[in-house]
Amino acid sequence: MLEIKCPYCGKRSQNEFSYGGDATVKRPTLGEEISTEDWDNFVYFRDNPRGKHTELWHHVSGCRQWFKASRDTATHEIFDTCKMNEALNE
Amino acid sequence: MQKYSVFSLVKNAFTNHQDWEVAWKDPEPKKEYDVIIIGGGGHGLATAYYLAKEHGITNVAILEKGWIGGGNVGRNTTILRSNYMFDSNANFYEFGMKLWETLSQELNYNVMYSPRGIINLAHSDAQMNAYARRGNSMRLNGIDAILLSRDEIKQMIPFADFSETCRFPIHGGLMQPRGGTARHDAVAWGYARQADSMGVDIIQNCEVTGFDVNNGKIEGVQTSRGSIKTKKVGLCVAGSTTLLADMLNMRLPIEAHVLQACVSEPVKPLLHQVVTFGAGHFYCSQSDKGEMVMGGDLDGYNSYAQRGNMPMIQHVLTGGLAVFPNFSRLKMLRTWGGIMDMSMDGSPIIDKTHIDGVYLNCGWCYGGFKATPSSGWVFAHTIAQDKVHELNSDFNLERFHTGKIIDEKGVGPKPWIG
Numbered sequence: 001m002l003e004i005k006c007p008y009c010g011k012r013s014q015n016e017f018s019y020g021g022d023a024t025v026k027r028p029t030l031g032e033e034i035s036t037e038d039w040d041n042f043v044y045f046r047d048n049p050r051g052k053h054t055e056l057w058h059h060v061s062g063c064r065q066w067f068k069a070s071r072d073t074a075t076h077e078i079f080d081t082c083k084m085n086e087a088l089n090e
Numbered sequence: 091m092q093k094y095s096v097f098s099l100v101k102n103a104f105t106n107h108q109d110w111e112v113a114w115k116d117p118e119p120k121k122e123y124d125v126i127i128i129g130g131g132g133h134g135l136a137t138a139y140y141l142a143k144e145h146g147i148t149n150v151a152i153l154e155k156g157w158i159g160g161g162n163v164g165r166n167t168t169i170l171r172s173n174y175m176f177d178s179n180a181n182f183y184e185f186g187m188k189l190w191e192t193l194s195q196e197l198n199y200n201v202m203y204s205p206r207g208i209i210n211l212a213h214s215d216a217q218m219n220a221y222a223r224r225g226n227s228m229r230l231n232g233i234d235a236i237l238l239s240r241d242e243i244k245q246m247i248p249f250a251d252f253s254e255t256c257r258f259p260i261h262g263g264l265m266q267p268r269g270g271t272a273r274h275d276a277v278a279w280g281y282a283r284q285a286d287s288m289g290v291d292i293i294q295n296c297e298v299t300g301f302d303v304n305n306g307k308i309e310g311v312q313t314s315r316g317s318i319k320t321k322k323v324g325l326c327v328a329g330s331t332t333l334l335a336d337m338l339n340m341r342l343p344i345e346a347h348v349l350q351a352c353v354s355e356p357v358k359p360l361l362h363q364v365v366t367f368g369a370g371h372f373y374c375s376q377s378d379k380g381e382m383v384m385g386g387d388l389d390g391y392n393s394y395a396q397r398g399n400m401p402m403i404q405h406v407l408t409g410g411l412a413v414f415p416n417f418s419r420l421k422m423l424r425t426w427g428g429i430m431d432m433s434m435d436g437s438p439i440i441d442k443t444h445i446d447g448v449y450l451n452c453g454w455c456y457g458g459f460k461a462t463p464s465s466g467w468v469f470a471h472t473i474a475q476d477k478v479h480e481l482n483s484d485f486n487l488e489r490f491h492t493g494k495i496i497d498e499k500g501v502g503p504k505p506w507i508g
Contacts, residue, residue: 002399019506076399
């Protein structure tokens with residue numbers, strides 16, 4: 001069982017959260033010239049690291065806020081979590 | 091190679107089974123091979139076997155980081171089926187089903203192929219319509235499919251919850267009678283033994299640490315047991331695909347996720363088919379030993395750990411008890427996890443790459459086991475001929491740029507939701 005620290009509510013059990021995927025993926029800026037390759041990379045291609053992974057979580061059964069987390073994909077250790085407009089402690 | 095038969099069994103009984111030949115050798119890596127297959131799982135072993143058998147290429151090495159059959163081919167729930175709607179999937183998996191039917195004879199190794207039928211349960215009129223459509227698509231592609239009524243299913247699995255008040259009443263289902271199971275370890279061992287007998291070197295405890303690429307052409311691989319020259323390399327490493335692709339500067343539409351499965355204590359024969367209860371994220375079959383083999387969804391976050399977490403086991407078994415309430419008294423024997431190479435459209439990638447002589451076989455999501463023979467067969471063709479076969483021409487890497495994706499489930503590029 002993961003224990004995830006919601007930046008708003010504190011440490012809660014994994015059961016309260018749902019996953020939102022890789023947080024480093026950036027949607028191409030609208031209104032700018034965008035190549036199809038940029039779109040493909042945004043939609044389909046991922047770094048998929050073994051180790052530290054920056055990802056999104058949603059406290060869906062709690063405060064319903066989205067937030068960022070830094071977690072190890074091999075050990076499941078969670079290093080840090082923060083609000084969406086903050087930076088993770090790297 | 092020693093042929094396995096009832097006579098060889100009797101003969102060896104007289105010598106207390108001390109004189110059996112080894113099933114495959116343990117060679118030192120040579121300096122150079124015509125083809126190197128990375129990954130000694132089902133797909134890698136099958137690829138080497140078909141390279142030797144179909145294409146006469148026997149100067150082949152399989153490099154395996156751990157021991158053969160220790161990854162997903164030893165961790166799956168052994169289901170065989172070809173109940174797909176899209177032509178690309180249907181033709182590919184049906185080709186595999188035909189290979190499964192004669193695999194034990196071909197390999198002279200009992201893979202315990204058991205076409206006991208696979209039933210997908212439906213719980214609404216809309217789902218019955220969708221299943222009728224999928225069944226018709228299957229039959230148009232020459233695959234067997236039967237739409238079952240509630241009463242027909244009740245005859246097959248009378249112990250399921252058929253009450254009117256349950257959360258997901260069983261309306262009917264779709265059955266592929268030729269679907270079933272096979273003994274997963276035997277598949278790996280059978281392919282290994284035959285490949286070895288034709289001259290393939292199976293090299294275990296040999297981790298690939300780098301690639302020698304020159305002018306866009308592969309020249310060799312670096313391993314924990316020295317460097318080995320080769321002109322062609324095939325990647326069959328499932329959950330570790332990204333780790334190798336990173337060494338080749340290849341970014342892939344793949345995420346690694348952990349999928350768990352579990353078995354109960356063995357009980358007397360009860361469940362004679364494979365049953366999937368999609369609404370409850372649960373499926374089950376009974377092994378020949380009598381254990382209920384159960385599985386469900388991904389844990390739901392990127393993971394390279396070959397072990398999972400309790401919440402998903404609990405979730406899967408909660409769904410299981412909803413459809414089979416009598417399972418509540420079963421004791422659990424064990425749970426385990428494996429790393430899935432989840433592709434972004436749910437379909438595999440079997441293709442050439444931007445590097446001359448490097449071939450890619452990945453993206454099997456949770457459906458790799460049933461594809462073992464067909465994947466090996468088409469990948470061997472792709473490597474030997476340096477071009478994709480008709481059967482895997484749609485499973486290309488280019489589709490993530492052209493948009494011609496094969497999204498059988500239609501869930502979008504979020505593998506943890508599928």
